[in-house]
Amino acid sequence: MDTIQSDNYPIYFDNSIDELVNFVNKGGYSRFFILTDENTGIHCLPLLKSKIGSEEGYDLIEITAGEESKDIDFCIGVWKMLIDFGADRKSLLINLGGGVISDLGGFAASTFKRGIDFVHVPTTLLSQVDASVGGKTGIDIDSIKNIIGTFTQPKAVFIHYDFLKTLPARQILSGLAEMLKHGLIQDAAYWAELKTSDLKNPSAELVHRSVQIKNKITIEDPHEKGIRKALNFGHTIGHAVETNSLINDADPLSHGEAIAIGMICESYLAHKKTGLSLDELNEIVKVLSDLYPRYTIQESSFDTLLAHMLKDKKNQGGKINCTLLTHIGQCNIDNICTEAELCESLLYYINL
Numbered sequence: 001m002d003t004i005q006s007d008n009y010p011i012y013f014d015n016s017i018d019e020l021v022n023f024v025n026k027g028g029y030s031r032f033f034i035l036t037d038e039n040t041g042i043h044c045l046p047l048l049k050s051k052i053g054s055e056e057g058y059d060l061i062e063i064t065a066g067e068e069s070k071d072i073d074f075c076i077g078v079w080k081m082l083i084d085f086g087a088d089r090k091s092l093l094i095n096l097g098g099g100v101i102s103d104l105g106g107f108a109a110s111t112f113k114r115g116i117d118f119v120h121v122p123t124t125l126l127s128q129v130d131a132s133v134g135g136k137t138g139i140d141i142d143s144i145k146n147i148i149g150t151f152t153q154p155k156a157v158f159i160h161y162d163f164l165k166t167l168p169a170r171q172i173l174s175g176l177a178e179m180l181k182h183g184l185i186q187d188a189a190y191w192a193e194l195k196t197s198d199l200k201n202p203s204a205e206l207v208h209r210s211v212q213i214k215n216k217i218t219i220e221d222p223h224e225k226g227i228r229k230a231l232n233f234g235h236t237i238g239h240a241v242e243t244n245s246l247i248n249d250a251d252p253l254s255h256g257e258a259i260a261i262g263m264i265c266e267s268y269l270a271h272k273k274t275g276l277s278l279d280e281l282n283e284i285v286k287v288l289s290d291l292y293p294r295y296t297i298q299e300s301s302f303d304t305l306l307a308h309m310l311k312d313k314k315n316q317g318g319k320i321n322c323t324l325l326t327h328i329g330q331c332n333i334d335n336i337c338t339e340a341e342l343c344e345s346l347l348y349y350i351n352l
């Protein structure tokens with residue numbers, strides 16, 4: 001599959017781990033560091049190690065798996081390891097993992113000594129189609145999603161599709177939510193193709209298509225002044241539900257599961273506010289409801305959810321801002337939604 005050129009960096013697909021080794025060898029780095037979590041340390045690191053060969057020249061940093069690690073304490077842990085290992089400004093951080101690793105590692109690297117180079121080797125579907133592309137880095141505070149972060153582009157992205165072979169089915173579904181989002185916001189043909197694909201096992205071609213969509217939008221608007229807000233469809237409500245779940249649930253929602261809920265609610269708002277037809281709403285709800293398990297949202301949590309939505313980064317002047325569909329494959333950014341409308345959309349989800 002073709003390499004995709006982003007703003008200033010390549011996104012490799014075929015032979016990407018060989019490309020990574022070339023990149024490291026030719027980069028003139030004084031030292032490099034590989035950031036993993038406990039699962040990617042087991043499932044993905046051995047391939048990198050076998051290709052790199054020599055055990056010299058790099059150090060490993062491993063963190064606990066899961067969203068709970070995407071916080072300031074783990075970030076300090078990464079910074080301290082870099083200090084202890086003697087990282088200098090010509091060091092490279094290789095983020096080998098899912099979106100938690102690329103967000104946290106990207107943030108740690110973009111702030112360490114005011115910024116060192118980093119690359120992403122995404123190992124989840126979600127990080128291959130979304131988190132590794134576009135330069136958003138970040139951490140959560142008190143489970144408020146990505147509340148601290150930077151826009152910093154990686155030096156390259158290396159997508160090795162076969163890493164997905166060890167990924168649990170629930171994580172495939174999580175990434176699929178962002179792929180479906182890509183179709184809904186920008187490409188009706190892609191949405192139609194996804195609907196008829198083996199969605200429990202998305203092909204490498206579909207991964208490539210999603211990366212093309214995300215990359216095109218983020219090249220146009222890297223700092224989310226305008227059209228990049230399209231990529232936030234489903235996230236105003238989805239992030240609030242995700243935060244609430246991270247705080248309260250023993251087994252929290254994955255990012256994609258929360259965004260799927262957000263996309264149902266925000267499609268309902270789109271039907272009410274931006275002209276999404278009832279047929280289109282029903283089609284979206286059917287696809288998402290068939291894929292994702294029902295999640296219980298209590299009406300008593302609405303105030304808390306609204307409080308989370310009020311912290312969304314798209315808001316201005318205390319008004320909650322959603323990206324809403326006008327049709328399948330098209331969207332409108334900057335739609336102010338009232339608290340009553342947002343609660344009505346949550347009720348719509350509850351009563352489905």
Ligand SMILES: NC(=O)c1ccc[n+]([C@@H]2O[C@H](COP(=O)([O-])OP(=O)(O)OC[C@H]3O[C@@H](n4cnc5c(N)ncnc54)[C@H](O)[C@@H]3O)[C@@H](O)[C@H]2O)c1
Binds near residue numbers: 171
């Ligand atoms: N920066 C962005 O543009 C962007 C975009 C979308 C999502 N995100 C963020 O990404 C995060 C979610 O990322 P995620 O879904 O990849 O979660 P994740 O990084 O937590 O990975 C999910 C699980 O899969 C495991 N795993 C990873 N690769 C594996 C493999 N190949 N085999 C077996 N297990 C593997 C991980 O250890 C983890 O347990 C969220 O924090 C979200 O906010 C960021």
Ligand SMILES: O=C(O)C(=O)C[C@@H](O)[C@H](O)[C@H](O)COP(=O)(O)O
Binds near residue numbers: 130145228235
């Ligand atoms: O890249 C983007 O822009 C996105 O909005 C992609 C989202 O899927 C992703 O979850 C992103 O991290 C959300 O960003 P945030 O600014 O709402 O925290």
Ligand SMILES: [Zn+2]
Binds near residue numbers: 130178235255259
């Ligand atoms: Zn997302």
